[in-house]
Amino acid sequence: MELVQIQRRLVDYTKSLFMEGFLDAQFLQLQQLQDDSNPDFVFEVVSLFFEDSEKLLNELTIALDQPNVDFKKIDSHVHQLKGSSSSIGAQRVKNACIAFRNYCDVQNIEGCLTCLQQVKQECYLVKNKFETLFRLEQQIMASGGSVPTIELGF
C-alpha cells in the first residue's frame, strides 16, 4: 500500500478510536510527549500498562474467588487500574473501573464479578486496538514516512 494511504488509514483509525470512546484526550497528551529524544514513548507506556493490568486482573480474580472477600484489597487494586488507564487515556477501561469501585463500596460480590468481566473485556478490546495502531505506525516508519500527528478539535 502506498505511504499516503497507510497514513490516512492510521489517521482515520485513530479518529475512530476517539469517536468510539476507546481513547480520550489524555492519549493526545501522551503523543505530545513523544519526540525525537523519546521516540518510543507511547509504545513503552502502553506496554507497561498492559503488563501491569494483567497482573492486577489476575490478583482481582483470585481475590474475588476467596470465601472471605477482602474488599479493601480489591478496592486498592481497582484504584490502581483506574489510575493507570486514565493516565494513558484508555477511557472505556477507566469507566469500567469506576463502576467496579462502586460495587466494591457496597460490597456487592455479584456486581463485582460482573464488573471484573467487563474490565477484562475492555482491556482486551483496547489492547487489540493498540496493537493495530502500532502495527500501522511500524508500517509507516518502515516505508520511510513519519507518523502524522492528530489534531482534533476538542
Add this chain to the structure above:
Amino acid sequence: MLSGQEDSKNVLCARKSGKGVLAAPFRLLKTNRLGVILTFAVYKRDLPLNATPTERIQATDGYLGGVFDIESLVEKLLQQLASKQTILVNVLDTTNQSYPISMYGSNASNAGLEHVSLLNFGDPFRKHEMRCRFKQKPPWPWLGITTSIGILVIALLVGHIFHATVNRLAKVEDDCHKMMELKKQAEAADVAKSQFLATVSHEIRTPMNGVLGMLHILMDTDLDVTQLDYVRTAQASGKALVALINEVLDQAKIKSGKLELEEVQFDLRAILDDVLSLFSGKSQDKGVELAVYISDQVPQMLIGDPGRFRQIIINLMGNSIKFTEKGHILVTVHLVEEVIDSIEVETESSSENTLSGFPVADRRQSWKGFRTFSQEGSINPFSHSISLIVSVEDTGEGIPLEAQSRVFTPFMQVDPSISRTHGGTGIGLSISKCLVNLMKGEIGFVSIPKIGSTFTFTAVFTSGSSSSKKYKSQQINKMSNSVSSEFYGMRALVMDPRPVRAKVSKYQIRRLGIHVEVVSQWKQGLSSIRRGSNAINMVIIEQEVWDKYLNNSTLFFDTLEKIDYGTPPKVFLLSNSISSSGANISTGVCNMTVIPKPWRASMLAAALQRTMGVGNKGNPCNGQLPSLSLRNLLLGRKILIVDDNNVNLKVAAGALKKYGADVVSATRGIEAIELLTPPHQFDACFMDIQMPEMDGFEATRRIRDMEHNINNRIHHGELSVEAYNNVSNWHVSILAMTADVIQATHEECLRCGMDGYVSKPFEAEQLYREVSRFFQ
C-alpha cells in the same frame, strides 16, 4: 319758678312718693342755662318705707327744692373724667321718648360713635340720658395702619419667597430626578453598548479562530503554489480581522475598567526581537529600514506585563510602517535616568546624523512635557522599579498640525480616507495611551509633516532578577543566551558610515558576546582584516558600503586573500533587499553570507553557525524554535516523582523530561523520605497521595519534620552549614498528585506541609505550570 302746672305736678308727686322729683329742664333766669329742680317733700315725722301715699300726704310739712345747673354739673363731672379729650356731651331728658329734651350740650349731629349712658337723678318718673362722643373724628391711626400694612406686605413677601423657594426646590428636585433617570439610562446604554460590543466581538472571535485554525491546517496539506498563495492571503485577512476585534474588545475592557496588567518575568530584548520579526516582511516590501536599539543599562529581565507592552510597541510601529515609505523606523529603549542626564546637554544633532540619513523629528520634543522629567531627584535609588523610556522614530509623512491634538482620541483618524487606504479603526493610540497610563508612564509625540514622527512613552517595571535567587535560575534562559556562549570572545569589524545605525548593529552583535569595532571608512579596517583571525573573526558590511565601494574594489578582495595569520575572517553583508536573502554570494575568493534586514542577534548567530560550523545542530534560520525553548524551561532542575503506579510514573516522568528536567522516580513513600534527606540536589517533588504502606501525606509530614529538625540544628550550630551545601533553610517544594480531589483537598495538602497539587490525569503543561511557580 315753682309755678306752673308742671311744677305743681312735681311737687305733688314728691309729696306722694317721698322721693326726689325732677322737673323738666327749663332756662334759669340769671344765667340762661338749663337747669332742673329737684323737689323733695319734707315730712313731719319719719315715715316707714312702706307708707301709703295718703299717709305721706298727711305727713307733709313742707317742700325742699334744689336747683341744679345742669351745665355746670356736667362740666364739673366731666372735668374729673375726661379732661384731655375733647368730648361732646349731650344730656337729654328722655322721659318722653319721641321728644327728648336737651338739657345740656349742643345738638350736634350724630356723626361718629356715641356712647349712651343712663343718668339717674333719683327720680323714678323721669329718665335722663347722657350721650358722649368725641368732638373730633379720631385721626387715622397712621402708625398702626402703616405697621400693619408693612407687616402684611412683609408677610406676603415672605410667603411669596417661601412659595417660590419651595416651588424652585420642587422643580430642581424634579429636574434632578429626571437627570438621574436619564443618566441611568445613558449609563445603562453605555454599559449595554460595551457589553454588546464585547459579546459581539467575542462571538465573532470564536468562529474567526475556527477559520484561522482551519486555514492553518489547510496550509499543511498538499497545495500548489497558487493555492498556497490564496490560503496565505485568506490567513492574512483573517488575522487582520482578529486583530481588529481584539482592539475593540480592549477598548471595551478599558472603558469598563476591567483591564488589569499581569506581573510576570520577561525578557525585553526577546520581545523586541519578536516585534522586529513581525514587521520585517512589511518593512522589506516597502524598502524601509527597521532597527531596534536597547541600552546596556536596561536589565536582562523585567517584571511587568509583556503582552501589553508588546501591544503598545506593535501599535506604534504599525502606525509608523503604515505611514512611512522611505527612510527608517528606529525603536530605542533607554532608562529614564540616562535620558534625563542628556536632556541638559544640548547636543548638536545634524539632520544627517540619523539611521538612514533622512531627517527626523527631534525626539527630545516628544518628551518635553513629561512630568517624570520635571521632578528632579524623584527617582528612589533603593526601589526596585525601573523606568524605561521607549521611542519609535520614523521618517514618514508626519501628522498634520491641526490633527495633532486629536491623536489620542479614540476612533479619531486624521482623515476619513485613512481607514480606506491604510485600514485600522483609530483605536490603537487611545488604547496605547490607556495601557501606558496603567504602567504608570506617559506618552507623547512630536511630528513634523513630510519629515516624520517620533512617539515616546515611559513605563515603570520592576527589576526581574534579585540577588536572593539560587544560581540555577540563571540557567533558565531563552535560546539567545544559550547561543551567546558559543561566540563569546570573538571579534567583529563593522563597516558602516552612519553612527546611529552602527550603534544599533553594535548592540545586536554584542548580545552574542562578540567584541565590536566600528569603522566608517572601509579602508580603516584593512589593517585589522589583514591580521586575520587574530584580530577579527568576522567582517560585517552594510549594503551601502558594499554597493558604493567594495563591489568592484580590488583592494578589498586582495586584502582578504593575503592575510597574515590564521583563517580569513568571515564576511557578512547586511542587505536591505530580500532578493539576496540567505544566498551565498561568491565573488571570487570570499564567500559572503547575506543577512537580510531587519536583522537581529539570533539571525547573525544562525549565519555564523552555518559558516563556522559551530553550535547546536538543527537550528533553523530565523531562530524560532519553540520546542527548543520548551526544553530549556526546566533545564537543570532535578525533580523527584513518587507514585506506586508504574504507568503514572512513566507518564509524569515523560512530561517533565519534555521540559528538560532531570527526573528521578520512586515507588514508595519510604524511598522518597530517603532521597529527600538533606543534603540533596532536588528542586521539587511530585508525590502521589494514594500509596500502600505510607501515603503521600504521611511521607510529606515526615520529610517536613526532618527538614525542620535539621534547620534548627544548623541554626544552633550543632551541624555545620557547609556539610549541607551552605543551605540553612531546607524546604523542598512538594506537590501532590491526586486522582480524587475530594479525597485530598487543598487544605489537607497544605496542612501536612505540601506546597501545591496537580490532579490526575495531568497535562504536561499543567505540571510545568505548577512546578515552575516555585522556580520564579
